[in-house]
Amino acid sequence: MNVQQPNALDPNSLADIKRLSRENSPEANKAVAKQFEAMFMQIVMKSMRDSVPDDGIFGSESTKFYQSLADQQLVMQMAQKGGLGLAEVIERQLNGSASARPPIYDLKGPPPAADNGARAVSQTSAAAAAPRLGAPYSASAQDFVSRAWPEASQAAASLGVPPHFLVAQAALETGWGKSIIRNADGSSSYNLFNIKAGAGWQGAVAEARTTEYENGQPVSKVERFRAYGSYAEAFEDYARLIGNAPRYAAVKGQQDAVGFARALQQGGYATDPAYADKLARIINGDTLRAGLLASAR
Structure with a gap:
């Protein structure tokens, strides 16, 4: 079964992820995990950008807009190349194969x-x-x-x-x-x-x-x-x-x-x-x- 990957940064992706999660197949779970990681990475990237002081007179709303687009593209490239490892953890949990650690x-x-x-x-x-x-x-x-x-x-x-x-x-x-x-x-x-x-x-x-x-x-x-x-x-x-x-x-x-x-x-x-x-x-x-x-x- 081929599962088409939705765009993690598309506003409609949440609905796509919910649809895939209902299928509960290994292929769908892999897609859900990758999409969740990509969305999560975008949140982290935004948090890091927000923590950096503004560029003063050289900053503008246009600069922030294009910087945001560049960050989104970077996140998508990172996710396609394997991400940060979070997707693998989520996938194992969705498939029920994650090793259960005792408290x-x-x-x-x-x-x-x-x-x-x-x-x-x-x-x-x-x-x-x-x-x-x-x-x-x-x-x-x-x-x-x-x-x-x-x-x-x-x-x-x-x-x-x-x-x-x-x-x-x-x-x-x-x-x-x-x-x-x-x-x-x-x-x-x-x-x-x-x-x-x-x-x-x-x-x-x-x-x-x-x-x-x-x-x-x-x-x-x-x-x-x-x-x-x-x-x-x-x-x-x-x-x-x-x-x-x-x-x-x-x-x-x-x-x-x-x-x-x-x-x-x-x-x-x-x-x-x-x-x-x-x-x-x-x-x-x-x-x-x-x-x-x-x-x-």
């Missing part, structure tokens, strides 16, 4: 209290260990974005935020994957967000040296961090922590990069006074943008 806390005990896991931005000893142990997650920003995107997309959807916000935060916390905390035996803790192991955490733990800010001054400490069995668990735990803790209520649903970063800092995610500024710069930066585009080629 993290079914494996590691009951969930911690909502506010447990308060953590601070750190520069851990893993940064020094990475050259000896080998790159634990990626060799480049492009590879980091490509591997993180599918899991980030699912976690971001549960929080109502753009997935590149989460990719950017993981990049900030781990130096684009090169400084992930290690367990005592040298294996990866898979902790992409440097979430600490508070009193209520009943899972595995990895210790690492971190820099905390007390009264505005950096202080070096050895802290206990959560350790996971996979990067998927790390994203799921992050989404659960942010989604359940009242102090992070302002994070959920954020579509503005600066608003997202400030809400995290105001909720106490990091003690670094410059954390929000650093995160916003990565979200709006060329490195992340280049990684998103390159990983889709």
